[in-house]
Amino acid sequence: MTEQYNTKNAGVRRLMQEAKELRKATEMYHAQPMEDNLFEWHFTIRGTIGTDFEGGIYHGRIIFPADYPMKPPNLILLTPNGRFELNKKICLSISGYHPETWLPSWSIRTALLALIGFLPSTPGGALGSLDYPPKERKRLAKLSGDWKCKECGCVMKDALLPITEDGQLKETEEAKKLAAQLKFQDESVVKKEIADANGSASEEIQSSETTQPETSEVTNDSSESDESSEESSGEETEAEQPVDPEPAIRDPSPTPLFQQPARQLASRSFDYSLLIKIPLALICLAVFMTLVARRILVESGNSFKEGPEL
Amino acid sequence: MANDSDENKPTSTAAMTEDDLLLQDQQLKQIEDEQKASPLVGDKLPFYALAGLYDPVSAITFFTKANELAAIYSDIRFIRGDGNCFYRAVLVGIVEILMKDRERLIKFIDTGREWMAKLVKLGFPDWTCSDFCEFFIEFLEKIRDGKYTEAEVFQNLNDDGTANYLLMYFRLITSGFLKDNCEEYAPFIAEGMTLQQYCETEIEAMWKEADHLSIMALVRATGIRLRIQYMDRSEAPNGGYQHDLPDEADNVTPDITLLYRPGHYDLIYRNLVAQ
Numbered sequence: 001m002t003e004q005y006n007t008k009n010a011g012v013r014r015l016m017q018e019a020k021e022l023r024k025a026t027e028m029y030h031a032q033p034m035e036d037n038l039f040e041w042h043f044t045i046r047g048t049i050g051t052d053f054e055g056g057i058y059h060g061r062i063i064f065p066a067d068y069p070m071k072p073p074n075l076i077l078l079t080p081n082g083r084f085e086l087n088k089k090i091c092l093s094i095s096g097y098h099p100e101t102w103l104p105s106w107s108i109r110t111a112l113l114a115l116i117g118f119l120p121s122t123p124g125g126a127l128g129s130l131d132y133p134p135k136e137r138k139r140l141a142k143l144s145g146d147w148k149c150k151e152c153g154c155v156m157k158d159a160l161l162p163i164t165e166d167g168q169l170k171e172t173e174e175a176k177k178l179a180a181q182l183k184f185q186d187e188s189v190v191k192k193e194i195a196d197a198n199g200s201a202s203e204e205i206q207s208s209e210t211t212q213p214e215t216s217e218v219t220n221d222s223s224e225s226d227e228s229s230e231e232s233s234g235e236e237t238e239a240e241q242p243v244d245p246e247p248a249i250r251d252p253s254p255t256p257l258f259q260q261p262a263r264q265l266a267s268r269s270f271d272y273s274l275l276i277k278i279p280l281a282l283i284c285l286a287v288f289m290t291l292v293a294r295r296i297l298v299e300s301g302n303s304f305k306e307g308p309e310l
Numbered sequence: 311m312a313n314d315s316d317e318n319k320p321t322s323t324a325a326m327t328e329d330d331l332l333l334q335d336q337q338l339k340q341i342e343d344e345q346k347a348s349p350l351v352g353d354k355l356p357f358y359a360l361a362g363l364y365d366p367v368s369a370i371t372f373f374t375k376a377n378e379l380a381a382i383y384s385d386i387r388f389i390r391g392d393g394n395c396f397y398r399a400v401l402v403g404i405v406e407i408l409m410k411d412r413e414r415l416i417k418f419i420d421t422g423r424e425w426m427a428k429l430v431k432l433g434f435p436d437w438t439c440s441d442f443c444e445f446f447i448e449f450l451e452k453i454r455d456g457k458y459t460e461a462e463v464f465q466n467l468n469d470d471g472t473a474n475y476l477l478m479y480f481r482l483i484t485s486g487f488l489k490d491n492c493e494e495y496a497p498f499i500a501e502g503m504t505l506q507q508y509c510e511t512e513i514e515a516m517w518k519e520a521d522h523l524s525i526m527a528l529v530r531a532t533g534i535r536l537r538i539q540y541m542d543r544s545e546a547p548n549g550g551y552q553h554d555l556p557d558e559a560d561n562v563t564p565d566i567t568l569l570y571r572p573g574h575y576d577l578i579y580r581n582l583v584a585q
Contacts, residue, residue: 101511104438104514104516105439
């Protein structure tokens with residue numbers, strides 16, 4: 001891998017150094033570059049004790065921009081977790097301030113610890129977030145141990161060092177501290193906020209959009225959790241990802257980005273009055289049909305009766 | 311990944327939000343492309359190039375001022391307007407001085423090492439910050455050891471990856487200086503923000519323009535004498551055309567002179583013949 005990249009390039013140098021830092025798995029996290037691409041990594045993190053994610057081990061991808069560390073990496077979760085949608089880019093930034101704020105002095109370790117700390121936070125209807133009930137999250141956490149990454153072949157239960165009390169305590173503290181300052185958001189939300197901050201011209205669309213994610217999330221979540229509880233013993237990947245999971249994993253950058261919003265749009269534009277309109281129309285149709293049928297029957301009966309008279 | 315939007319354009323369903331996202335993507339990319347069309351650090355040009363930017367009829371005030379300044383300044387180096395222009399102008403100015411002044415160069419390398427230790431002590435993320443410092447120190451050491459020609463130095467200063475890495479050193483020591491002198495400077499931070507938050511969101515983050523406080527902090531952290539030449543009379547705090555930093559250095563020949571036009575800094579050079 002070393003020969004392939006210009007090691008004089010500051011970003012490459014930095015990524016290689018980070019790879020060295022993170023070579024050994026810890027109890028809480030591990031991340032390494034893909035063999036053929038220094039700008040794509042796979043990571044594994046452990047859910048913290050005392051949360052719905054206790055016992056869970058989650059896997060995902062990190063996609064680095066060409067000008068990392070000046071621009072932030074994108075994280076993508078692959079293991080069903082009940083907190084973040086799968087195969088969607090999520091961005092890390094300082095919470096409460098300018099959305100695009102990423103500090104070049106943060107590292108992959110910062111991002112992973114922040115993600116560990118951020119898992120138990122309340123999604124509050126944010127785009128790309130899932131609000132599964134604790135029971136479902138715990139179930140997914142339990143199942144995650146057997147989850148295997150199709151791409152790098154790593155099985156979750158072997159991906160991290162076995163857990164010890166003190167080891168976890170120390171890093172959990174750090175994760176909590178970071179999570180208090182940082183936040184993860186769906187990529188599209190971040191972009192929108194940046195555009196907002198830049199005073200972009202598309203204001204009317206913004207306002208209509210900002211009001212909608214909550215409703216769309218609710219419909220999404222409920223439909224998805226229903227699905228996954230039905231297939232309780234079935235394959236988890238399918239359960240959380242009804243829209244063809246395969247290509248999304250193979251060809252990550254374009255597909256998940258634009259396929260998923262499309263899925264959401266369908267529910268976003270759902271007209272709830274249809275719930276009343278359709279049954280009403282059906283009832284009217286039924287009544288009409290009965291009346292027509294009766295009429296025909298009566299008429300034919302009449303004509304039948306009248307027949308012999310004539 | 312920057313090409314995502316383009317590739318996806320034809321396949322996107324005609325949904326408003328998606329189109330909107332794409333549009334924003336494109337707009338942001340366009341802004342970035344426009345910025346990248348000009349070099350990070352321009353070549354040294356005759357100062358008259360500045361007057362050439364203004365129309366003598368519609369922008370008469372700026373045109374006249376540019377011509378007035380041309381009597382004092384001989385050259386100008388345009389710096390890319392990407393929010394880093396102040397830090398970048400100082401970086402280039404300092405590197406230019408250090409290339410000519412070996413003694414100062416050696417001293418500056420030492421201060422670099424001191425800053426590295428200080429930043430860690432101040433609680434900056436350990437190895438990433440040290441990495442930025444080391445990168446800068448190595449760069450200076452290569453200049454010291456004659457491993458770079460002047461052309462190569464400017465090649466590095468014009469390469470996005472390298473130059474921004476070097477620039478981070480200046481952002482970090484600016485932030486470090488304020489954090490180190492927290493008590494003195496905390497009162498200057500706008501309400502609702504701590505000095506720590508201000509440093510993180512306004513200084514340590516890339517593409518954030520420097521304000522008066524960070525300018526002052528960087529001047530003190532580097533120990534340079536800086537003159538800011540204002541292109542608009544009303545912009546000068548003392549009612550004059552220029553402002554010297556640090557304040558006590560008034561009437562001393564500055565090391566670096568920057569030209570300030572609303573929202574932007576460029577590097578300018580005094581006309582030595584006229585003096």
